[in-house]
Amino acid sequence: MTLRLFNTLTGQVEPLTPSDGQALRMYSCGPTVYDYGHIGNFRTFVHVDVLRRFLRLTGTPVRHVMNITDVDDRIIRNAAQAGMSIGAYTAQYEHAFLEDMAALQIERPEEIPHATEHIARMVELVERLARAKAAYKTEAGSWYFRLAAFPEYGKLSKKDLSGIEDGARVDVDEYDKDSARDFAVWKAAKPGETAWETAIGRGRPGWHLECSAMSMEYLGESFDLHAGGEDLMFPHHENEIAQSETATGKPFARHWMHVRFLLVEGRKMAKSEGNFFTLRDLLLKGYKASAIRLALMSVPYRHQLNFTFDGLTEATNAIDRLRTFHRRLTTGGYAPGENPEMQELARKAHSDYMEALASDLNTAEARAPIFDLVRAANTAMDQGQFGAGDRDSILRVLADFDAVFAVIRDDDAEPTRRALAWAEQAGRMDDVAPELRERLALSDEAIEALVGERTSAKQERNFARADQIRNELAAKGVVIEDSKDGVRWKRK
């Protein structure tokens, strides 16, 4: 099955396959590690994860590179304010970022290169551009890319810049550029700033240059896919194309994927709007990492997502339904054999699911057949029309579902515990939802003991005691379910 993905460059949905017949070579713009990641960042990373997971599910090996931008103006500024080296400053946020990615079940890219470790490659690229007369050095020691050297500029974002008058928007700092639209590939060091001593002068790389240099280093001068948030399309990706294609004379990435922004409660997320949330903020409020992941991915990547707390609750409940069903499959007893109707439903659900994802990663559409299957299977089980063979088939469908969605397997406790530990150390305990603390204070062993005691009480028909225990557990977020196959419990 071949993925058909929208390509920003051509404006069309096109098949995406490895051009070398081996692995799909893809690059996605990673974080600038100057602060904790917010949910907007993670919406993009989650959808890139959906892409790579689906490719792998369809048997396409992936060679995925994601950069870490560990030097830029904000980093230099913040590190100086904190009285830290930029290395020490960025290390803490990079660590937090990788932890957050893991919490959201986002797979690690094959390569995660750091900008500061590839300065030499970037300098080479500037030199290459200089030789092609496409980059020039200013009096102040910065290097700029000459837009006039790349007539195709604007082909990704569909911008026609020919009408922009040179000099119209030149600001004071950039007075020595040849044209207002020329962008920096190398920034001269200001006194006291972190800088590298190189053949092209003392300074640091421009942001756009980093991605060009690192993507080509790991993936070659031409590769299959480049992804990022919609805001990066212009100017960041446009500049990458200009630099890279001018330097190599070859097409850079042939397929471009852009994930749309999310809104929070109907407005663009911004600190000034008071609707700005990091992943950690949400975990401390008691939302599960899996619910956050599902909420972020439930609306297809090409549509704006309105992120709301109602949506988070809804995602929590939807996941509960899936997990309850999964538990019913794995813990229930089923007679040997299978129900031909069930087999057909499972097969159909699987193919509808795969087809929806293959169709430009339509995650919303892909969910539907899975939930259909859950209902049909529950009904068949209730009616005793369900065999061990059906269980096995459906477990395989769910495994493929979770290979991309990654929400059924319950790994939620760990991220929450880590967020709590972090809050303690960061002095954020006031932001921890009180119920959350109580919940985590109760160990699995303690729950098991109480559940056991309740079962005994029930057998003795001491329902008062049994209900008392049930209420006590419920208050701490533990739900008990009595079924024919015994007692199950779960954390809310």
Place this chain on the structure above:
RNA sequence: GGCGCGGUACCCAAGUGGUAAGGGAGAGGUCUGCAAAACCUUUAUGCGCCGGUUCGAUCCCGGCCCGCGCCUCCA
């Protein structure tokens, strides 16, 4: 101003030129010691508004209204 996206039931949301997936919430019922879980039933003659094309439009075309994004650092 330029480029682009969206307006589908109480909420989120998919979708197709031939008559509206799925999830969540609500209501009623079955089951249960009571619950929970699960299942059943139930909620859009209708898909922003007005025209047009068509045998037929939510889906195509035109206009209008509303919301949003990018165009500057930004996922």
